[in-house]
Amino acid sequence: MARAAKILILVLILLLLAGAGYASQKLTLIGWNSVVEYKSQYLAQLPRGSSSEPLALRVVLIVVDGLRLDVSRKLPNLNELRKDGADLAVKVGQPSLSYPGWTVISSGAWQEISGVTTNWYKGPVQADNLFKVASDSGLPAVAIGSPGWKKLFGPYLTEAMTVEEPPEEAPPEEWAKVDEETYRLASEALDKFSSGFILIHFVGTDAMAHNYGGASRELLDEALRVDGFIGKLVQKLDFEKDVIIVTADHGHIDRGGHGGWEEVVLKVPLVLKGKPIRKGLYTEQTQADIAPTVAALLGIPYPVHSQGRPLLELIEASAEIKGRKGLNAALQLAGFYDSYAKALGSSPFASGILSKYREKLASGEEGSFEQFYRELQAKAAAVRSARLWRERLARLPIALLLALVPLLYLLNYRKRLRSLLIPLAFALLYFAFYNALFFGRGYNWSLSAFNTEAQIKAFFNERLLDAAISFVVAGLLLALFSWKKPVFEAFERAVSYAFFTGYWILLQVLAFYWLYNYRFSWYIPDLKLGFKYYLDLLQMVPVGFLSLIVAPLAILIGMGIRRWRKIPAEGGG
Numbered sequence: 385m386a387r388a389a390k391i392l393i394l395v396l397i398l399l400l401l402a403g404a405g406y407a408s409q410k411l412t413l414i415g416w417n418s419v420v421e422y423k424s425q426y427l428a429q430l431p432r433g434s435s436s437e438p439l440a441l442r443v444v445l446i447v448v449d450g451l452r453l454d455v456s457r458k459l460p461n462l463n464e465l466r467k468d469g470a471d472l473a474v475k476v477g478q479p480s481l482s483y484p485g486w487t488v489i490s491s492g493a494w495q496e497i498s499g500v501t502t503n504w505y506k507g508p509v510q511a512d513n514l515f516k517v518a519s520d521s522g523l524p525a526v527a528i529g530s531p532g533w534k535k536l537f538g539p540y541l542t543e544a545m546t547v548e549e550p551p552e553e554a555p556p557e558e559w560a561k562v563d564e565e566t567y568r569l570a571s572e573a574l575d576k577f578s579s580g581f582i583l584i585h586f587v588g589t590d591a592m593a594h595n596y597g598g599a600s601r602e603l604l605d606e607a608l609r610v611d612g613f614i615g616k617l618v619q620k621l622d623f624e625k626d627v628i629i630v631t632a633d634h635g636h637i638d639r640g641g642h643g644g645w646e647e648v649v650l651k652v653p654l655v656l657k658g659k660p661i662r663k664g665l666y667t668e669q670t671q672a673d674i675a676p677t678v679a680a681l682l683g684i685p686y687p688v689h690s691q692g693r694p695l696l697e698l699i700e701a702s703a704e705i706k707g708r709k710g711l712n713a714a715l716q717l718a719g720f721y722d723s724y725a726k727a728l729g730s731s732p733f734a735s736g737i738l739s740k741y742r743e744k745l746a747s748g749e750e751g752s753f754e755q756f757y758r759e760l761q762a763k764a765a766a767v768r769s770a771r772l773w774r775e776r777l778a779r780l781p782i783a784l785l786l787a788l789v790p791l792l793y794l795l796n797y798r799k800r801l802r803s804l805l806i807p808l809a810f811a812l813l814y815f816a817f818y819n820a821l822f823f824g825r826g827y828n829w830s831l832s833a834f835n836t837e838a839q840i841k842a843f844f845n846e847r848l849l850d851a852a853i854s855f856v857v858a859g860l861l862l863a864l865f866s867w868k869k870p871v872f873e874a875f876e877r878a879v880s881y882a883f884f885t886g887y888w889i890l891l892q893v894l895a896f897y898w899l900y901n902y903r904f905s906w907y908i909p910d911l912k913l914g915f916k917y918y919l920d921l922l923q924m925v926p927v928g929f930l931s932l933i934v935a936p937l938a939i940l941i942g943m944g945i946r947r948w949r950k951i952p953a954e955g956g957g
């Protein structure tokens with residue numbers, strides 16, 4: 385092939401890389417907004433079921449923000465409640481952020497269903513929830529704590545008692561005052577409302593974890609202070625009529641931060657105490673089970689979009705009463721999941737499963753509700769997964785095409801594939817540099833990596849810079865390594881280096897595209913892979929654009945060194 389044609393191909397590759405950089409930048413925005421502005425398609429108006437025998441007159445649900453399970457085990461008053469109550473852990477959904485968690489706790493609907501995916505959610509929550517059901521049933525529905533509760537549930541509240549929050553970086557004393565104010569308001573609310581659903585939210589612990597870390601002394605101190613308040617609030621309760629529940633919205637990693645999938649973030653305490661609570665240590669359940677359990681205790685209808693189940697095994701009541709509560713829950717779940725199937729374009733399956741179990745459920749047969757629930761969940765997961773796989777199959781041809789087309793570049797090297805080994809090696813060096821900078825700092829593919837909202841932008845800009853530095857450094861090393869080569873060969877090597885780097889990033893981006901698409905309308909993708917996808921796109925931006933600089937630079941460096949050392953290029957090119 386003529387030299388001019390070869391040069392043309394190399395320049396074309398550089399332009400394509402820059403184009404890929406530009407497209408990646410657009411895709412980061414589309415992907416990010418797809419999660420932040422995710423709109424649920426599952427919030428159909430559904431009829432509420434009937435109420436049942438109240439087992440508690442008042443349920444006091446305390447959310448200690450950001451309280452890890454291990455930290456919760458160091459709190460004396462909470463441990464006292466555990467001794468005479470039900471002691472379990474619950475699994476949180478993702479993203480494991482505050483508003484999404486509060487919504488799961490109040491509605492029993494996961495993030496994908498409630499549509500509350502971040503703390504930027506513009507309330508009020510559209511999913512049916514305990515506040516709404518309680519007030520519709522004529523019971524007080526009260527929230528005490530962060531103003532966020534009013535934002536999310538304002539229209540459904542009998543009363544919102546909110547505290548004023550200082551900036552997150554405020555010193556511990558200021559956050560201690562916030563929790564003390566929460567305690568004062570909670571104490572007032574317990575005097576004022578002797579029935580209904582009372583939610584108390586302590587926020588200071590979360591600020592301490594963000595500022596000092598999930599395993600810090602400061603967090604433990606604040607958690608102990610909140611525990612002291614819980615102890616005093618318990619004094620005001622009458623366990624003949626009241627049930628207290630203590631839980632958290634999410635945990636924190638050791639360095640502070642949540643949102644991701646780490647065990648310390650996803651596993652939080654759940655403690656219940658009161659006359660209708662059967663004491664004991666229970667197996668881990670899910671955060672979505674809290675709302676239906678509260679509804680079962682108060683005897684109010686289940687929130688219609690709830691996906692969790694009432695934890696009947698820890699409720700003390702006659703088999704008849706539990707049977708009715710189980711049947712009501714099954715009816716609600718069947719109604720929700722049939723409408724869920726419809727929203728997914730699939731035929732309804734839940735009523736069919738319900739009719740199989742209906743008699744057993746009505747007679748209150750031990751374990752029948754749990755069995756029904758397991759079968760329902762498995763079927764729902766299968767329906768979701770079937771649609772995902774149908775769409776994956778449809779995306780496969782284009783993913784494969786985009787993965788294969790760039791390989792045409794290699795046709796250039798049919799008879800001299802070995803000459804690609806050196807650029808390939810330096811592309812690997814790029815990934816070694818980039819990943820060392822990322823994992824070496826203790827980061828992971830997790831939303832917990834950035835500790836506060838203010839850090840998000842800086843965090844991603846740093847990853848962009850990491851990629852830019854790694855790409856330029858490995859490119860310069862290649863140029864130095866190739867200094868004896870004639871101009872054309874040095875240029876060719878640099879372009880191949882950029883090609884391999886960009887191509888490997890492209891393959892990873894395409895793998896995610898194939899699995900989850902580049903925007904999401906009816907599901908939230910796996911967020912660990914989603915985070916990696918976002919970082920891959922962010923790498924492509926500097927790699928794409930800097931290719932235009934690194935390749936000519938390689939020529940200049942070789943020429944410069946040769947002139948300085950007065951040595952002609954190898955082969956005299």
Ligand SMILES: [Zn+2]
Nearest residue numbers: 449450482633
């Ligand atoms: Zn939180």
